[in-house]
Amino acid sequence: MSIANLLDPITAQGGQTRFSGLDQWMQGRTLYGGASALVAYTAATRAFPDLPPFRAAQVAFVAPTGSDIEVRREIVRQGRNVTQVRSELWCEGQCALSAFWLFGTLREANAVHPAAPIEEWPGPPEDAEDAMNGKGPAFITNNFEIRRAQDVRGPGAPIVRRWARLTDRDALDPISQLILMGDVLPPGAMRVMKRQGPLSSINWSFNLLDTEPTTRDGWFLSENASQHADHGYSSERLRLWNADGHQVLDGMQSAAIFG
Template sequence: MSLSQLFTEIEQTEWVNIPSGWLQGRTIYGGLVAGILMHKALITIADSAKYLLSTSITFVGPVQESKARLTAEILRQGKSVTTIEVRLWQDEAVQSILIASFGTQRASSIQVHQECIAPDYPAPEHLVKPLQHEAMPQCYRQFDVSWAEGQYPCTASETPDFGGWCRFNPEQHENREFSVADLMILMDIWPPGVLPMFKTLAPASSLTWHVTYVHPVQHQLQDWFKYKVFTDYAADGYSTESAHLWDAENRLIAISRQTVTVFS
């Protein structure tokens, strides 16, 4: 099932089939879960005048490769901002929750532009992509990911963090107009910033994820994006990190913050 087919199913019914090919360990890749929830939010809001401002996701429990039910509730619809909650259910239990705010532009005299500058990475065709390995999660086959700085995961690095390029794998996904649901799916493919410090393979997974959108998504599905992560703090089995995503023209698209559970 392609992403377009999945999104069409979300538009037509409350129950959806989680497609194959997206496993991340024993659960479904969190980015796909976030994209499913976001598409449900988009079709429920159904207002092209309101664009996504920010969203928060809590991964309550593991999502399995089976049927899931999606429910959506508009919590408040104001003149400028609409806030919505979407839940994904399996086995009669909530497994993931999304809360998102959509809004229209408003007149304001306040203008601040202090966003992080995009790193000057070599073009993706000049970088070596990590080789597919049996230990890599299945979901990585859906994307092209190229490291431009920092160490690979599980290499016993003394420092965390990395950056590089990412896009949907053209061999797996036909080109089409890019949506914010697609962006949620793509942005989460990067592992937690502390993973280069792991000495051996061990789990790490997102607990909460907050994304703020800066510039609107006006791209194609096969376009490249730059990503860079910074770990603020890690101890006692949890880490807190922030990350930025730019397009190929160095426009800041989104800012991410995550709390990650660490099993190493």
């Protein structure tokens, strides 16, 4: 029911849309970033169902997103191979999220360079210890199963790594699952914060490395790593691997570090 609350109201026509039961997807006073990104992605693909395979995105989290949303989407450019679609979520008269989605046809490879194998493989998710049971914001406690994928606890290197899977995923295609969970972890910079304080995603850009991603039992290894943090912001690299250690998503994010 949680996924249905998120996606069922979205129509091909767009426009004013009312959602219900979104309390399960909230992060403070706004819809969790992965959930709002999935709403925008679904709006684009339902409006334009004949798009080529999805390959990349740029998502700006502009303002809090609530239950009453105006959905806007348009094809910005449709070339011979690549189509770029923009979708926006508007709340209370202002833009709350703006996203560009890149779709591209399959072409004969002129360059082949597989993603490097993951360093410090934590072992399979089936052997990992549970983490965050009953803890964290509403969107995690209601929708995700989280397991440890690193030994460090508390302060340390600015990297957060966890196994994660959606508890309700049967109605989602694999790409929608990745969008919904790609932003699930807090910034890696939290491990070097001088004191506890709020954290907030500002944007998220990512490339999909496999247009037909697969994994085992819904598990993905998620990692957020701060590349540089200062002046209240952190530049983060976000990556996802499947349960066999194959990278499926590579992304970047700017995060606000308050407190």
